[in-house]
Amino acid sequence: MARLIAVSIDCRNEEVRRTFESIVSRRLHYLIAKGQGTGAVDMLLLELDEFRPQHTFDRVRQLLSAAPELEIFLTASRMDPQLLLEAFRVGVKEFLPQPLTRQEVEPALARFEERFSGKAASLELQAGRVIAVLGVRGGVGASTVATNLAVSVQQVQPREPVALIDLDIHGGDLGLFLDVPVAQGLTHLINDISRLDETILRSSLVRHSSGLHFLASGCEAYDDWKLAPGTMMRVMTLLRSFHQHVFVDCGHILDPSIREVMDGADQILVVTTLSLPAIRRTKRLLDVLGQARYPVGKVELLVNRYEKDQQDFLEETETMLNLQIAGLIPNDYGSASEAIQYGKPLTVMAAKTSIGQWYLREVGRLIGESTEGTVQSSKGSVKNLSFLGRCLSSLGGGVGRKQSTVSQ
Ligand SMILES: Nc1ncnc2c1ncn2[C@@H]1O[C@H](COP(=O)(O)OP(=O)(O)O)[C@@H](O)[C@H]1O
Ligand SMILES: [Mg+2]
Incomplete structure (x- = not known):
């Protein structure tokens, strides 16, 4: 970065x-x-x-x-x-x-x-990994994915410092997802970003019961915030200097501060659903991200709210996008919305459901990211995959994991 x-x-x-x-x-x-x-x-x-x-x-x-x-x-x-x-x-x-x-x-x-x-x-070399989560449009589940992956990593590795930033400057809700009080957030840190140091940053982090450190956006809906260039780069550099994993909920608008996060991130998880408007925006977003010429494997696509009967549509979508989808998160509106309602992670609220299991399975593999993964794809070719590609290599649902990256 x-x-x-x-x-x-x-x-x-x-x-x-x-x-x-x-x-x-x-x-x-x-x-x-x-x-x-x-x-x-x-x-x-x-x-x-x-x-x-x-x-x-x-x-x-x-x-x-x-x-x-x-x-x-x-x-x-x-x-x-x-x-x-x-x-x-x-x-x-x-x-x-x-x-x-x-x-x-x-x-x-x-x-x-x-x-x-x-x-x-x-x-x-010593810094932690930044994982940016970006929705192709509002409502696809970016906040749910960012929050649940972050909390799950923290639950599995209680001693590893994990951070979650709510970077929805159009009104972030993650404080509600986590049921934590948020008096301060990003917007309180940015008056003079050059003075921001670890002590000031730590004082704005809220500790979730899992141990996760949460940085709220500090923005209310309809506020008109613009972050000065360099703000997010500075915040992320500091956060990753004392956290092993930094998850960023980037919302769904590619404004300059989100682009800064994308550029600095180790991994970009694009969240979409298999609805036509979402697929159309996915195509456009992947084209735009492709222009940034990120390293192969940096951008990966997760389909949220996946139903088994969407398999044909999934295959058509993969062909149209010329991209292997990296993960399929099952559709379970009841559990997902109940988890938000109670401010609890899905791995706690709905540990036995397929959606809870999905997060448990993913996080187990996320943590094992250092184990080099060379996997056999469904079509028989062998590829070295990035962490989520490796993570998802044996996920069910009939999706081959031959490639999980956006080609340039
Ligand atoms: N896998 C899922 N199955 C069903 N509903 C989901 C799933 N993931 C998220 N949702 C629901 O979708 C809605 C939007 O989720 P949210 O994470 O706020 O989206 P975004 O941040 O992209 O706007 C919420 O009501 C949430 O409960
Ligand atoms: Mg959101």
Whole structure:
């Protein structure tokens, strides 16, 4: 996942601030914090107090002891070599003489980016998986799927941190699905996204009785929220740094913040039903997602509310979409709506029904995602499948699992 670089500027000299901002904002992936806070930023441009340099150095020491990953760029109009040496000793990474020039700043930023990408890559290796769940239209069951998969993973692996984000900024309901009080949500975090850090984020997460951490959208229906570019990338980067699995209910509208989630996600589960309007939108959505050229296996299609007598229609749909459907969730309106009504997961409310069993079976395989799966498809070809493809490889219903991905 591409990671935004949050920068803060602590300078009295307005000219220096403006020049630095203008150089930084021409580069991709930077986010400049409002004000002078150093919250969770990755880099700080700090102006030397030329009358009290020790004061500045003390501040550098404090900042770095609180946030060892922070990089500090020091700037001053004059600097004697002794002070410069001391600045580097206390941990300053770059020195920028004033007045700032592009020739000095650009190479310093390039060096910073190189160091940063090394750190980001190693963090990426330890980060949890993001699974985005997107409905082709309202009502197909995206929230039901996202919630039940997330809760089920948490139930099966109580010690593994699992998060669920309600990213329906047109009025999220997942607090009701989980029967948890939601005082705060995403919308409370986004005033200055560059200051968002793990502590602030944790304080907005609500713990479900299963142990799952839930981040509400904070949006009411008919609110008109737009998330600033980079918001979801930042939220997800933080969430996956301390959760093994992060599920995101993306609703059904592909707005820019949902696209950010799609781009950053490890897996996109598209939820549809076998109704004509839904199939028509599925075709269109898969075409649109195909243009993003995601890696093979990243996008998978789940059919919700599947009835056994729809088998012919299912096969026609697969042919028309040129895609193997990855999973068939049985139709059981009674159990599904009762689970929402009582704010309980299907694996608890309806554990013995076919829909409850579907989630139990899926989650068992979800957790076993590390076991490499090479499966025999119904048509005899052998394919390496992505996790859900592997998960669903032996699911009943007569659907071959020869391929479960959207082709580019
Ligand atoms: N497998 C299913 N069988 C029958 N009804 C379902 C199933 N999954 C979800 N539903 C019902 O569909 C309705 C819409 O579900 P929801 O998850 O809110 O959809 P979305 O988030 O896509 O708008 C709810 O009443 C829910 O109970
Ligand atoms: Mg929904």
